[in-house]
Amino acid sequence: MTHVDPEMRDLLLAAIPALRAFAFSLTHDLDRSDDLVQETLVRAWTKADSFRRGTNLTAWLFTILRNQFYTDLRKRRREIEDVDGTMAARLASLPDQEARLELNAFRVALAGLPTNQREALVLVGAQSFTYEEAASICGVAVGTIKSRVSRARLRLTEVLGMGGPDDIGSDAATRAALGNP
Numbered sequence: 001m002t003h004v005d006p007e008m009r010d011l012l013l014a015a016i017p018a019l020r021a022f023a024f025s026l027t028h029d030l031d032r033s034d035d036l037v038q039e040t041l042v043r044a045w046t047k048a049d050s051f052r053r054g055t056n057l058t059a060w061l062f063t064i065l066r067n068q069f070y071t072d073l074r075k076r077r078r079e080i081e082d083v084d085g086t087m088a089a090r091l092a093s094l095p096d097q098e099a100r101l102e103l104n105a106f107r108v109a110l111a112g113l114p115t116n117q118r119e120a121l122v123l124v125g126a127q128s129f130t131y132e133e134a135a136s137i138c139g140v141a142v143g144t145i146k147s148r149v150s151r152a153r154l155r156l157t158e159v160l161g162m163g164g165p166d167d168i169g170s171d172a173a174t175r176a177a178l179g180n181p
Contacts, residue, residue, distance in 0.1 A: 113156070
């Protein structure tokens with residue numbers, strides 16, 4: 001039986017909400033995102049000895065999650081995707097309030113971004129990682145992350161028909177994702 005490190009266990013458990021949010025932003029599927037988080041936690045637990053104490057555990061976990069996502073993506077290339085959203089539309093209930101309509105429009109716009117822009121925006125805007133941390137997670141230069149976030153924000157404001165920051169509603173998550181706290 002292996003030794004259980006209660007501190008590492010507690011740190012991993014505390015990171016689950018952020019991991020779930022990031023996984024869902026990549027997969028757009030609750031079941032797949034939960035599977036991705038579970039696989040990330042298993043890998044982190046089995047490789048806990050490779051984590052350097054005193055460094056950013058969440059960034060380490062996000063790197064594991066991101067790598068697993070792309071590994072899974074390569075494996076799924078042969079699967080049929082729901083490109084036009086027909087199956088997803090059948091699973092969703094129609095929004096009955098303006099806020100739900102706006103949130104749905106935001107989700108669609110976010111999902112329409114290229115994966116690399118979406119992940120950069122989620123890491124910096126929604127998960128509050130620094131550009132440096134996001135660059136480390138994605139394995140790219142800081143300037144690349146800044147460029148991806150900028151292009152993603154610009155594209156979201158265009159798709160959502162926003163003229164600028166003043167058009168952004170009061171939703172904190174939306175403001176954060178668009179870079180306007």
